[in-house]
Amino acid sequence: MLVLRRKVGESxxxxxxxxxxxxxxxxxxxxxxxxxxxxxxxxxxxxxxxVPETSSVQNTSPVQHR
Incomplete structure (x- = not known):
């Protein structure tokens, strides 16, 4: 796992x-x-x-994020 520190406004x-x-x-x-x-x-x-074990992330509908 990569651990980073970011301040408000940083990406x-x-x-x-x-x-x-x-x-x-x-x-x-x-x-x-x-x-x-x-x-x-x-x-x-x-x-x-x-979500049940048989489902995967790829089978979920995309979350509207725009």
């Missing part, structure tokens, strides 16, 4: 197409923004755990 770019930005830090919570192409699914981890 991380994945695969040249996914941008993860730190929008705010409120106490122990961090608000992030994710920009990605429409064909990239963005799903919160806790939602993946609630």
């Amino acid at each position: 991380i770019v994945l695969a040249g197409v996914i941008n993860i930005s730190v929008l705010a830090v409120e106490g122990e919570r961090v608000k992030i923004g994710i920009s990605a192409p429409p064909d990239v699914s963005i799903v919160r981890e806790e939602l993946l755990r609630s």
Whole structure:
């Protein structure tokens, strides 16, 4: 696992197409923004755990993130 420190306003770019930005830090919570192409699914981890084992991330419908 890669661990990075970012300040509000700083970003991380994945695969040249996914941008993860730190929008705010409120106490122990961090608000992030994710920009990605429409064909990239963005799903919160806790939602993946609630899906039956036979499903995969690729079978979930993409989250509208625009």
